[in-house]
Amino acid sequence: MTVVVTGLGLVGAVAPDVAGFDDALRCGRVALTACPAPVPPDLGPAFAARLTGFDLERAVASVPDVPAELRDLAVRTARRSPLPVRAATAAAVQAWVDAGLYDRAPAAERIGVVVAGNNLTESYSEAAHAGRVPTRYALHHYDTDHVGTLSRVLGVRGEGCTVGGASASGNLGLVTAARMLADGALDVCLVVGALAELSSSQRRGFLLIGAMAAAGAGPVERPVSPFDRGRRGFHAGEAAACVVLETAESSTARSATPVVRLAGHAVVLDGNHLPDPSVAGEVRAMRLALDRAGIAPARVDYVNAHGTGSPVGDDVEVAALREVFGDEPGPHVNATKGLTGHCLTSAGVVEAVATALQVRGGYVHPNPGLTDPVDPVCRFTGARARRAGLGFALSAGFAFGGLNTAVVFAHPDT
């Protein structure tokens, strides 16, 4: 069973749409901005990439070639939804139109939607608990409100669910959808990475264990890139993203143009309930995904690293990359989180979109702020984008609780 990507969508702090994201990647535009300094002894994040001023109506109206009926239904359905659902709706409409599904689609019963992410409503619930409980709370407090809303807007009638895997949710969503397609349950499945709008408790929790970079005593003008020796933790980013996965058969039947092929994937557990990453687990996930893609590590041209900027996480990932790809300069490596911030639940889908754009465009995006790399061998992209013909690309995603995932994309001509 061959699975291809036929549509892309993205709404985030980094860019309002996929064309803008492509531009941001090529230019290495960093969406992170400094956060207001906390009053000691309070903790506060150093940088964040927040999606501010998002307007659903404007977002869907600006999708090129969006049919008026779809635009109006999207607005009518999701206008009063929490931000993550509104952003997901706009990203999904972009991908739906990009894939040409408004024009020619399989039967609605053959189309599904997988929403990647868990604990998506903490910020919404926190606001509700602070004031009166909204009438829509019973609907909106469920993560699956995403699924219902997207199925209503797009008229999808096949399978649907949310898939939770913390920071690895995006890749888990891709794997789940690919399996639904391989299983014969669907011809098309949208994978939507849900925007992580953090509650103050979630933010503080990440700061307390040192996962998120805290604001220091003095001002820091620029965020340090993942994989730089000066990194101090992740910076949160907000984005919703969508990838349309489709069987090659369905894509051919409706004359859609595949952007990339999903060549292999793997999810493995470490047997560990802690935030600690493991070299062995990351190696196992990457090797298994490459095995399933039927390729040797040497054929990988590019790795979209998990690369969060976590001091221990980046070191472990570099060790895993060296073990898989050897001690010679191997594939290009960059960290999209250095530009977008760590989008947590949606990160895997955001990075799938980034990988697809780089494979299609024949380039690797830069990581400004990566001036003192942690490893002399890994071929990190420097301050400028590089032209690169990319045949095979691997996108890694790891999460607390020993969740290790990898997906392998291929240029459609390979």
Next chain:
Amino acid sequence: MTEPDGGHDRHVFEALRRNAVEVVPELDEGAFTRDRTLSQLGCNSIDRAEIVTMTMEELGISVPVHEFGQGHDIGTLVRVLRAHS
């Protein structure tokens, strides 16, 4: 149409209409009449619950949900709300 206790009745009716338009901006205000139901005006179940809740909050009243029943026209909704205010 004239109603007994016209001033307050009008106030409740207007609050209901204003909230209906806030929840469903594309609603045809000209069609917002006492003999129609919110469903007929294109409000779904959760829209209707929200419109009524917002109106109760505005009027400072609390009406048990079961009193609203199903499928009441706008005139009936106004009467139920008035009875509690």
